[in-house]
Amino acid sequence: MIRVLIADDHGIVRSGLTMLIERQADMTVAAEAQDGLEAVERALSERPDVAVLDVSMPRMTGLQAARQIRSHDQATHVLMLSMHEDDGYFFEALEAGASGYVSKRGADSDLIDAIRTVANGRTFLSSRTQGALMRQWLEDGHTGPRDDLTPRELEVVKLIAEAYTNRQIAEALTLSEKTVESHRGNVLAKLGMRDRVELVRYAIRRGLVEP
Amino acid sequence: MIRVLIADDHGIVRSGLTMLIERQADMTVAAEAQDGLEAVERALSERPDVAVLDVSMPRMTGLQAARQIRSHDQATHVLMLSMHEDDGYFFEALEAGASGYVSKRGADSDLIDAIRTVANGRTFLSSRTQGALMRQWLEDGHTGPRDDLTPRELEVVKLIAEAYTNRQIAEALTLSEKTVESHRGNVLAKLGMRDRVELVRYAIRRGLVEP
DNA sequence: CTTCATATGAGCATTGTCGCCCATCGCCGC
DNA sequence: GCGGCGATGGGCGACAATGCTCATATGAAG
Incomplete structure (x- = not known):
């Protein structure tokens, strides 16, 4: 059973995601959070297999939350949810420790697939563009260091x-x-x-x- | 039976909304659209009781779509869905002919209540803030300041x-x-x-x- | 041991920003 | 028509920010 944490500041979206996940035989929603700070707290107390984080949330962004969660608990894999597939958060999400990046524009099946993929410790990309970007990112030796900046x-x-x-x-x-x-x-x-x-x-x- | 049109450019959100609505005994999703133009087309062909429109969509915004739909078919009531309850689109939405305005931050029950309310030809407001704004808007003869800023x-x-x-x-x-x-x-x-x-x-x- | 990156700091010139006071014009409400 | 507000602009002065060049110390990498 894959235990999932849902973090999104839009209650209606949270409900939708929860229903989607609960409908799967092999998944359950372990916790919900309506902002980044709450997401970190719930992730550390519930220790879900996958944390689905919206990029943009009050109090703490999904990126910051991902860093916090990953630095405290490597067992929880982060799946980042974004509004646009072409926003600039893709690389930052990976650097923040996310295992996957899914656009809200995608189909619901994409999200479900992504959750299963990252739960297994693998990486999920929602679009072909991002696949290409990802390969380039890996080839450029961005595997360890996270910044240009000291x-x-x-x-x-x-x-x-x-x-x-x-x-x-x-x-x-x-x-x-x-x-x-x-x-x-x-x-x-x-x-x-x-x-x-x-x-x-x-x-x-x-x-x-x-x- | 309340027939509902869902328009949102985020597939995952659409799925969530659809599940939410189909779960109600007195509602059904008559059509889905992934942008404003498609929303207008589907609204005019399917003639749903309620059109739930996201404010921000490609090709045509929810506001423009609401104007189009209302000008062609007064029987379809528009319910606007927005990201933030404090965005500046509230007054414009009412002027565009929307019967209700619901934030995605609200609970799912808000949306369901809103759909039933506007289906009956009444007006729905999702938050206390908006209630206050609405009263002021009505009193001021819609000269409402959406900001301190000009x-x-x-x-x-x-x-x-x-x-x-x-x-x-x-x-x-x-x-x-x-x-x-x-x-x-x-x-x-x-x-x-x-x-x-x-x-x-x-x-x-x-x-x-x-x- | 030398080279490179990082961190530290200076001088000087130019441009950008901000605060404050002021003025004009047009529109709207009383 | 008066008063207020929004939009438009001027002048002046103080301070902040930026560009450019240069210098030193340190520690890691080769």
Whole structure:
């Protein structure tokens, strides 16, 4: 019996998913959550085989929740549910430890197949595009490291996205303002961005901070 | 028997809604559609009692579809389904001829109640907030403020969150940079914020832009 | 041992942002 | 018609952010 955790902030969607899963002979819904934080709590207490997480949820995104769950419990496999198949969260989801990525646009059978696949410890991709992307991602040696950014740079980006000024970041990290500017400048160059506004969007996409 | 049309671009959501409705003794799903245009076609051919339309769909939004359906067939009542209860589409939905507005965040029983309510030609509101808004809307003769922000200010905020500089916004809107700064300044004051970084987060929270 | 990445920091010039005050115009409600 | 608000803009000053170049120390990788 595959025990599944459902996390989605839309009650109606949750009901639909639950009915879908309960209709399968080999699956049962172990818990439901209506936001990311609750998803992490329920995942750690219920220890389901599969956690189905919506990408976008209040309090904590699906990406952040996936990181939390995977870092505490490798036995729970994460299946990410997204609105659009072409959104930018695909790679981030894999880096956050997700074993599968399914679009809500897909058929319900896709979701069921995906749950069975990731429950067995394998990886599920919902579209051909993503299959190609995945192969490229693996070939590029992205198997271990998760970032272009160094830990220090990540810290700075996080604070920038929290609306800290360079000076405030310098104080918070006990650095010179100049050093903060260096890190920020290096990050902008690495990501091909122009200003902190783009960085904020990046940080939110990556689930580094909450909107 | 209440005959229902389901229109949503997310297959998994469609399945959930269909199961939910088919489980009711007095309802049946007469048709499904995966975008707005198809929703109009199916509504006009099947003439369901209730058309449940997602606000955001490809090819034609739920709002446009509602207008089309209502202008051709007053017998079909439209129930609008939205992602967030606080999005700006509430008033527009009513103006487009919707008889009800339900958030996907609500419980499944809300949706079922809403379908029965609008099938009887009455109006359904899914949340207390919307009840209050509705009363105000009726009292004000639908001059309802959906935000603290004026339309112009919303435009500017949107562009700020898209990483436009003041100068670029001025060009895009054919304005002076000074005017853009005025709008931005007024918005910052209204929302009690300090800089554009906070505005970006606000805009993303509000769903004005994608991260 | 040398090379490379990371972290740290400076100087200087340019551009962007923000706060504050002000003015005009048009529209709407009383 | 008066008063308020929204949209439009100007001016000025202070501060923040960005670009560019450069320098140093450290530790890991070769």
